[in-house]
Amino acid sequence: MTPREEGPRPLLNRRLAAFGTTIFAEMSALAVRTESINLGQGFPDTDGPEEIREAAVRALRDGRGNQYPPGPGVPELRSAITDHQQGRYGLAYDPDTEVLVTAGATEAIAASLLALVEPGDEVIALEPYYDSYAACIAMAGGTRVPVTLRPSPSSGTYTLDLDELRDAVTDRTRLILLNTPHNPTGTVLSRDELAVIAELAVERDLLVITDEVYEHLVFEGEHVPIASFPGMRERTVSISSAGKTFSFTGWKVGWLTGSPELVTAVRSAKQFLTYVASGPFQYAIAEALRLPDTYFDGLRDDLRAKRDLLSTGLAAAGFEVYRPSGTYFVTTDIRPLGESDGFAFCRALPERCGVVAIPNAVFYDHREQGAPFVRFAFCKREPILQEAVTRLKALAP
Numbered sequence: 507m508t509p510r511e512e513g514p515r516p517l518l519n520r521r522l523a524a525f526g527t528t529i530f531a532e533m534s535a536l537a538v539r540t541e542s543i544n545l546g547q548g549f550p551d552t553d554g555p556e557e558i559r560e561a562a563v564r565a566l567r568d569g570r571g572n573q574y575p576p577g578p579g580v581p582e583l584r585s586a587i588t589d590h591q592q593g594r595y596g597l598a599y600d601p602d603t604e605v606l607v608t609a610g611a612t613e614a615i616a617a618s619l620l621a622l623v624e625p626g627d628e629v630i631a632l633e634p635y636y637d638s639y640a641a642c643i644a645m646a647g648g649t650r651v652p653v654t655l656r657p658s659p660s661s662g663t664y665t666l667d668l669d670e671l672r673d674a675v676t677d678r679t680r681l682i683l684l685n686t687p688h689n690p691t692g693t694v695l696s697r698d699e700l701a702v703i704a705e706l707a708v709e710r711d712l713l714v715i716t717d718e719v720y721e722h723l724v725f726e727g728e729h730v731p732i733a734s735f736p737g738m739r740e741r742t743v744s745i746s747s748a749g750k751t752f753s754f755t756g757w758k759v760g761w762l763t764g765s766p767e768l769v770t771a772v773r774s775a776k777q778f779l780t781y782v783a784s785g786p787f788q789y790a791i792a793e794a795l796r797l798p799d800t801y802f803d804g805l806r807d808d809l810r811a812k813r814d815l816l817s818t819g820l821a822a823a824g825f826e827v828y829r830p831s832g833t834y835f836v837t838t839d840i841r842p843l844g845e846s847d848g849f850a851f852c853r854a855l856p857e858r859c860g861v862v863a864i865p866n867a868v869f870y871d872h873r874e875q876g877a878p879f880v881r882f883a884f885c886k887r888e889p890i891l892q893e894a895v896t897r898l899k900a901l902a903p
Contacts, residue, residue, distance in 0.1 A: 521644045528637060529868045533852065540856035543894045545816075545882040546864045548689070548834060552887060554753035555794070555801065562757075562790035571785025577777060579607025579761065580785070582792040587761050590795045595731050597739070603766040606773050609783035610758040611719045611747040616642045617776035618715045618743045618762065619683075623648040627680035632666065634869030634876055636689050636717070648680070652871045655691055657839070657879070662829050664691035664837070668702050675706065681713035682706075684732060687720035690869055690881045691837055692830020694727040704735035713768075714742045719760075722751045722802050725810045726831040733763075740765045743772060748791045750834070751805070753885075757787040809834055809884070812891055816884040819895030824902045825880075834885040837866060841878045843901055848880050859897040 516523065530547045537544035553559060565571050571580065578584060584601035591597040599605055608614040615638065623629060625647030631639050633652035643650045653671045655664040671682075682703065686695040695703075707714050714732060721729045733742040747760035762772060813829065817836050821827045826839035845851045848865030856862055866879035884891060 521647070522641065525641050525644070529864055530637075533862050533864055536853070536856055537862040540860065540862075542856040542860045542862045543886075543890060543897070544862045545884070545886065545894055546852075546862040548750075548883045548885060549755045550753040550885045551890060552753065555797065558752060558754070558790050558794045558797075561793045562786050565786035565789040570789050571787070573785070575607075575782050575785040575788060577782060578602075578605065578773065580788045580792070583607055583759075583761070583788045583795075586792040586795040587763065591731075591744075591763060595734055597731060597734055597744075597763070599763045600766070604763055604769055606762050606769050606776065607784075607788060608760040608762065608776060609780045610749065611717060611745050611760040612638050613758075613776065613779055613783075614743075614745040614747075614760045614762045614772075615639065615683075615715065615717060616645070617779055618745070618772050619643055619646040619648065620779075621771045621775040622713055622715075622743075622768075623680055626678065628676060628678045629681055629683055630671070630674050630679060631683040632685060632688065633871060634690055634866055635683075635685065637868055639683055639685075640871075643683075649678070650871065651679070654870075654872065654875055655688065655693055656875075657691075657828055657837075659826065659839075662827070663831065664688070664693045664828060666693070666695065666699060668699065671703065672706055675710050675712070679710065679712060681715060683715050683717070685717040687718075687724055687729065687830075687832025689720065689833050690835050690864075690866055691828065692833045692835060694724055694729065694831040696727060697730050700730055700732050701735060704732055704738045707741060708737040712741070714738065716742060716744050718744060718746045719750050720833045721746055723806060723809055723834060724832040725806065725813060729832070740768075743768050748787075748794060751802075752791065752794045754787070754791075757784055757791070759784045759787050759791045812884040812886070812888065815888065816882060816891050816895065819891075819898060820882065822902065823895075823898040823900075835881050835883055838880050838882065839878055840880055843903065846878050848877055852880060859900045861894050861897050 533546040584605040623646040629648045633654045743764045749755035828837045867876035870876040
C-alpha cells in the first residue's frame, strides 16, 4: 500500500494524540449554552483585593513591565517570593539564583518536566491529577506512572497508600510529581506522609516537583512544603502561583524555587516557552505576597464557609460527599443517586438542574477508578452557591 492509499498523516504528533479539547472547555461552553451555574472550572467569580488591582494599574502607568521584564522575573517579585518562603516555612532561597517567575504554575510544571525528564524516564503522579500533568509528561517523552489516592467513605476523605507509592518506584523512575493540597480530591498530605515520601526520594535519588498552588487554602491540617525535609531542598522544585491565593487567575503569575542547579535547568526550557510574561502584574503580585496575615486568614475562612455550604447542600441532594481539607473543590460520589457514569451525569446535569460540574474520570489513567465521582468548585459568591444548592435539590431521591 502506498502512502497516498494509506491516507493523510495525522497532524497532531503521537505524544499528544490522546489529548483533545479539555473537559474544562467543553463544560464551560455547556454552561454558557444552557445558562447554567458553572461549578466546573476553578476560577473565582469576583476579583481579588482592590489594592492589588490598583498596584497593577500603577505599574502600567509608571511604565514598569510594559516591555520585556527580566528573564527570571522582576527583582521585586523574586524578593517577595523568597521572603514568603522564609517567613511562612523557614525556607531560605537566593532571589537571584533560586527563583524563577513563570506564566502561571502550569508553565512552571511544563518547563520543569521538559527540563528534567529524558524520553523513557518514569514520572510518578498522584492519581487523580490535574489534567495538564499528563500532557506535560507526554510532551517531555516521559512515562506516566499513576499512584491512586482512594476514597474512604468512613472518613469522608481520600488517602495515599505509601506502600503502593514505594512499590511504584523502579530503576527508571526519575521524579515524583506531587500535589498538595491536592486537586481534585482536596487531600492535604500530612507531615508524616511527606516525611516518608522525602525519605523515599533521598533513598532512591529521585527529584520531586511539587505543585503547591493551594498552599493558602488549607481548612484542616497544615501545608508543609516537602522541600523543608532533610535532603529535599537540593532535589525539589517547589511551584506556586498567584491565581488561587489572590483571585487573579487571568494574570498568570507563577513561580518556582529550588537549588541554583535545578532553577538553571528549568529556566533553560522556560526561556523557549514564553520567554517572559505578565510584566506589570509581577509588580502587583510582589505587593500581594506582602499582604498581612489577616488577608490570608480571611480568604481561608471565607472559602471554608463556602465549602461547608456546598458540601451540606450536595449531601442533602443525595450525593456522597468527600469534604476537602484544602483547595476549593469538593468531590462527590453519584452512585447514591443511582448513577455510575460521571461523564454522562455531568453532560446531562445542566439540562436537569442548571448546574455544571466536572467528571473526575478525566483526572485518571484508570478511568474506571474515577467513573462515579464528580467535582464541584466552591470558589463562587455565596448567593451563587445558595442558588446552585437549591437547583441541585431536584436530584434528591
